[in-house]
Amino acid sequence: MGLFEKLTKKAKEERQRIVLPEGTEPRTLTAADRIITEGIADVILIGDPKEIAAAAAELSLTNICKARIVNPADEKVIDKYAPIYFDLRKKKGITIEEARVMTANPLYLGCLMIKNGDADGQVAGALNTTGNVLRAAFQVVKTKPGINSVSGAFVMLLPENSPFGEDGILVFADCAVIPDPDAAQLAEIALSAADTARDIAGITPRIALLSFSTKGSAKHERVEKVIEATKMLQESHPELLVDGELQADAALVPGVAKQKAPGSALEGRADVLIFPSLETGNIAYKLVQRLAGVQAVGPILQGLAAPVNDLSRGCFPEDIYKTIIITCNQAIGAKHA
Known part of the structure; x- marks a missing residue:
C-alpha cells in the first residue's frame, strides 16, 4: 500500500x-x-x-x-x-x-x-x-505550544528498494518558509519535522541536522549554529533520535557514517533531514525531485x-x-x- x-x-x-x-x-x-x-x-x-x-x-x-x-x-x-x-x-x-x-x-x-x-x-x-x-x-x-516558528517540509518518496530512509521515505525541512533560521528555529523545525514524519510519512523520526561539516571537520559560524541546535534538541527532547552536525553522506550512508561520525546514534540511517537554511533545503528537494525522478509531497506547513x-x-x-x-x-x- x-x-x-x-x-x-x-x-x-x-x-x-x-x-x-x-x-x-x-x-x-x-x-x-x-x-x-x-x-x-x-x-x-x-x-x-x-x-x-x-x-x-x-x-x-x-x-x-x-x-x-x-x-x-x-x-x-x-x-x-x-x-x-x-x-x-x-x-x-x-x-x-x-x-x-x-x-x-x-x-x-x-x-x-x-x-x-x-x-x-x-x-x-x-x-x-x-x-x-x-x-x-x-x-x-x-503555533503549537513550545513552537514559535512555522516551517515547510516535503516528504520525498524514493523507490521502495531504495537504501535511503525508512521504506524509501525521507522528510526534508525547512524547504519553504524561513530563509535563515537561527539555532532555536532550527531546533523547532526539527521538532515539527518529527511530527510530520510520524503523522504524514508514517515513519519513526531519525533526525539529522545537516551541514557542510561533520563533527568538527570544519569551523564556521554556520556550523556552530547547527551544533547549537543539535545540543538544544538533545537536552530538551532526549527521547528523540537526533544527531548533528552531519554532512549528507554521513547522515545517509552507514559506511560513510562509520568513517566520518563513529558513534553517531543515527549510524548513517537518517530519515528526517534538517537543512541549515531555506536555500539549501529548497535546492536539495528540487534537485532530488528532478534528477532522481522522486515524488515530492508538499510543501506541508508544520508548527x-x-x-x-x-x-x-x-x-x-x-x-x-x-x-x-x-x-x-x-x-x-x-x-x-
Missing part, C-alpha cells in the same frame, strides 16, 4: 472537518466533490451559496450539496466569530468593527472556525498568496496549533485533493499528540 493509500484510509477512519475558504473556485470545488464522494472528510465551503451551487452545476459536480456551506456575508456568522477575532487582536488596537470586517474574509473566517472548534483544518492558496494564507493562520490559529496548508496558485484539482488528505492526517496526529 502506497503512502497516499495509507493516508486516505486513515482519513476515512477518523473523518475530519476541513475548511476550504475559496469555496467558489473551480479546482477547489472539483477536489471537494471527490473528497465528499470518496467519504474522506467532511467539507466546509466558504462562499455565497448561490455562487457555489452555480459553479458546481457548471462543473457537473453532484455531491457539493453534501458540503456544509458558510456564507461570509451572513450577519449571524459574523456575530458568532468576530468577537473571537477581537479578543485575539484587541491588544494590537483592533476595534470590534474592524474585527467584523476581517471575519468576513474567508481566510480568517476559516481559521476562526478552527479556533472555535468548529473545524479541524484548512486548505487554501488556489486564489490567495502564501503570505495571505499564512497571515491568517499566524494571527488566529497560532501550527492546527493544520493550515497552502497551495500553489497554479495547482491542479489533484494537488488540492492530496493536500486535503494530508491536512486530515495532520489534524488526526494533533488530536493524538
Whole structure:
C-alpha cells in the first residue's frame, strides 16, 4: 500500500472537518466533490451559496450539496466569530468593527472556525498568496505550544528498494518558509519535522541536522549554529533520535557514517533531514525531485496549533485533493499528540 493509500484510509477512519475558504473556485470545488464522494472528510465551503451551487452545476459536480456551506456575508456568522477575532487582536488596537470586517474574509473566517472548534483544518492558496494564507493562520490559529516558528517540509518518496530512509521515505525541512533560521528555529523545525514524519510519512523520526561539516571537520559560524541546535534538541527532547552536525553522506550512508561520525546514534540511517537554511533545503528537494525522478509531497506547513496548508496558485484539482488528505492526517496526529 502506497503512502497516499495509507493516508486516505486513515482519513476515512477518523473523518475530519476541513475548511476550504475559496469555496467558489473551480479546482477547489472539483477536489471537494471527490473528497465528499470518496467519504474522506467532511467539507466546509466558504462562499455565497448561490455562487457555489452555480459553479458546481457548471462543473457537473453532484455531491457539493453534501458540503456544509458558510456564507461570509451572513450577519449571524459574523456575530458568532468576530468577537473571537477581537479578543485575539484587541491588544494590537483592533476595534470590534474592524474585527467584523476581517471575519468576513474567508481566510480568517476559516481559521476562526478552527479556533472555535468548529473545524479541524484548512486548505487554501488556489486564489490567495502564501503570505495571505499564512497571515491568517499566524494571527488566529497560532503555533503549537513550545513552537514559535512555522516551517515547510516535503516528504520525498524514493523507490521502495531504495537504501535511503525508512521504506524509501525521507522528510526534508525547512524547504519553504524561513530563509535563515537561527539555532532555536532550527531546533523547532526539527521538532515539527518529527511530527510530520510520524503523522504524514508514517515513519519513526531519525533526525539529522545537516551541514557542510561533520563533527568538527570544519569551523564556521554556520556550523556552530547547527551544533547549537543539535545540543538544544538533545537536552530538551532526549527521547528523540537526533544527531548533528552531519554532512549528507554521513547522515545517509552507514559506511560513510562509520568513517566520518563513529558513534553517531543515527549510524548513517537518517530519515528526517534538517537543512541549515531555506536555500539549501529548497535546492536539495528540487534537485532530488528532478534528477532522481522522486515524488515530492508538499510543501506541508508544520508548527501550527492546527493544520493550515497552502497551495500553489497554479495547482491542479489533484494537488488540492492530496493536500486535503494530508491536512486530515495532520489534524488526526494533533488530536493524538
